[in-house]
Amino acid sequence: xxxxxxxxxxxxxxxxxxQIYRQILSLxxxxxxxxxxxxxxxxxxxxxxxxxxxxxxxxxxxxxxxTYHSNLGNVLQSQGELSQAGACYQRALQLKPxxxxxxxNLGNIFKAQGQLDSSLxxxxxxxxxxxxxxxxxxxxxxxxxxxxxxAAGWRASERRWDTLDHDTPPRSxxxxxxxxxxxxxxxxxxxxxxxxxxQIMFAGLIPDVIHSGVSCVLDCxxxxxxxxxxxxxxxxxAPALTPGDHPELEIAAHLPCGSLPGLFRTSGAAFAATTSPxxxxxxxxxxxxxxxxxxxxxxxxxxxxxxxKKTGRIRSVDLSMLAPLFALLxxxxxxxxxxxxxxxxxxxxxxxxxxxxxxxVDQFTNVDEFAAQIAALDLVITIDNxxxxxxxxxxVPTWVLLPFVPDWRWLLDRSDSxxxxxxxxxxxxxxxxxxxxxxxxxxxxxQNMISR
Numbered sequence: 001x002x003x004x005x006x007x008x009x010x011x012x013x014x015x016x017x018x019q020i021y022r023q024i025l026s027l028x029x030x031x032x033x034x035x036x037x038x039x040x041x042x043x044x045x046x047x048x049x050x051x052x053x054x055x056x057x058x059x060x061x062x063x064x065x066x067t068y069h070s071n072l073g074n075v076l077q078s079q080g081e082l083s084q085a086g087a088c089y090q091r092a093l094q095l096k097p098x099x100x101x102x103x104x105n106l107g108n109i110f111k112a113q114g115q116l117d118s119s120l121x122x123x124x125x126x127x128x129x130x131x132x133x134x135x136x137x138x139x140x141x142x143x144x145x146x147x148x149x150x151a152a153g154w155r156a157s158e159r160r161w162d163t164l165d166h167d168t169p170p171r172s173x174x175x176x177x178x179x180x181x182x183x184x185x186x187x188x189x190x191x192x193x194x195x196x197x198x199q200i201m202f203a204g205l206i207p208d209v210i211h212s213g214v215s216c217v218l219d220c221x222x223x224x225x226x227x228x229x230x231x232x233x234x235x236x237x238a239p240a241l242t243p244g245d246h247p248e249l250e251i252a253a254h255l256p257c258g259s260l261p262g263l264f265r266t267s268g269a270a271f272a273a274t275t276s277p278x279x280x281x282x283x284x285x286x287x288x289x290x291x292x293x294x295x296x297x298x299x300x301x302x303x304x305x306x307x308x309k310k311t312g313r314i315r316s317v318d319l320s321m322l323a324p325l326f327a328l329l330x331x332x333x334x335x336x337x338x339x340x341x342x343x344x345x346x347x348x349x350x351x352x353x354x355x356x357x358x359x360x361v362d363q364f365t366n367v368d369e370f371a372a373q374i375a376a377l378d379l380v381i382t383i384d385n386x387x388x389x390x391x392x393x394x395x396v397p398t399w400v401l402l403p404f405v406p407d408w409r410w411l412l413d414r415s416d417s418x419x420x421x422x423x424x425x426x427x428x429x430x431x432x433x434x435x436x437x438x439x440x441x442x443x444x445x446x447q448n449m450i451s452r
């Protein structure tokens with residue numbers, strides 16, 4: 001019966017597996033494996049508190065199972081209980097000191113707590129135990145990039161293709177991978193990876209490719225096609241290009257867009273070549289939005305959450321937390337938040353937030369119109385999401401609200417971004433402390449209003 005449950009569980013048939021685990025427990029309430037796996041199903045189905053209780057019961061019965069402690073750490077980490085999660089991983093390592101995977105988990109806790117030296121020790125220990133574990137290399141890469149060690153960081157990040165959770169599958173092309181040299185004949189295909197925000201950020205290196213004298217074809221998310229075609233008139237935009245498509249393009253080499261920084265941004269000094277802005281909005285639509293929104297007040301766009309499953313919880317801000325900003329006079333707030341308009345209206349009403357939800361704009365599906373909306377504004381205030389990248393690439397003054405330990409691209413201990421000269425960064429000084437960030441933004445916005 002237990003094997004049948006495991007088969008259902010591994011195949012994603014959670015309801016069937018849960019039913020069998022409960023049948024086993026009805027016969028043997030001390031069956032620790034069923035308690036543990038039932039806890040993991042509860043976690044997978046979003047029932048976090050139940051998951052913690054079930055796995056703790058399993059540990060009470062069988063306290064020497066490293067997997068139980070490690071998975072309890074995973075659940076607690078997802079709930080933001082970093083210290084408790086770290087203690088679970090430490091206990092798991094006492095029981096299984098040769099587990100590279102648990103060292104990566106513990107390293108992630110240290111990183112989230114801002115203990116970067118300790119996180120690197122864990123990641124490197126994991127790599128020593130299992131050199132084939134790409135997750136250890138990519139986790140180390142993120143810390144190196146966060147610290148500004150670009151050359152080493154980009155090298156390590158190339159292991160991303162071997163990880164289980166990279167957002168983009170690798171592609172196989174008959175052409176060689178580009179190494180930054182002039183192609184003897186034909187064009188370079190730069191192909192998309194990761195999300196919309198990542199593609200926008202990496203597109204900032206397209207001018208570098210053009211300046212190197214290489215003709216290129218850019219494969220991007222179809223939602224970016226119109227905007228990229230206007231912004232890079234010397235580049236052929238061809239979304240979802242496959243090897244047999246368009247032989248007339250004479251492609252001679254290829255490179256994923258996320259590998260461009262490893263050629264052009266291997267030091268802090270190399271960011272001096274950053275072109276800003278590098279995206280061009282539809283000027284007619286921009287004028288239309290400007291006329292629609294401007295009423296004599298400063299127009300400020302606002303985005304406050306991301307649905308990213310991995311890091312959305314720590315990056316998002318409850319709209320009600322921004323109430324001190326709404327108390328400022330002379331500001332017209334425009335929503336740049338993606339999501340259903342009715343849902344956004346309810347969020348704004350619940351937070352008593354005077355934010356205009358423009359029902360004519362779908363920020364998720366029509367990125368070109370979204371770009372024009374952003375370009376029409378005086379200022380953008382956003383969390384770390386695709387809005388930040390689009391606004392920065394358009395050269396619009398943009399203030400980005402960052403968690404205590406941000407994504408690698410925002411680096412550490414600085415208020416500017418080498419990727420986007422128009423961006424200003426506002427950072428948490430301790431975990432989950434959005435209140436001080438909002439106060440800092442309020443003070444800066446008040447000064448900005450005075451200096452207009």
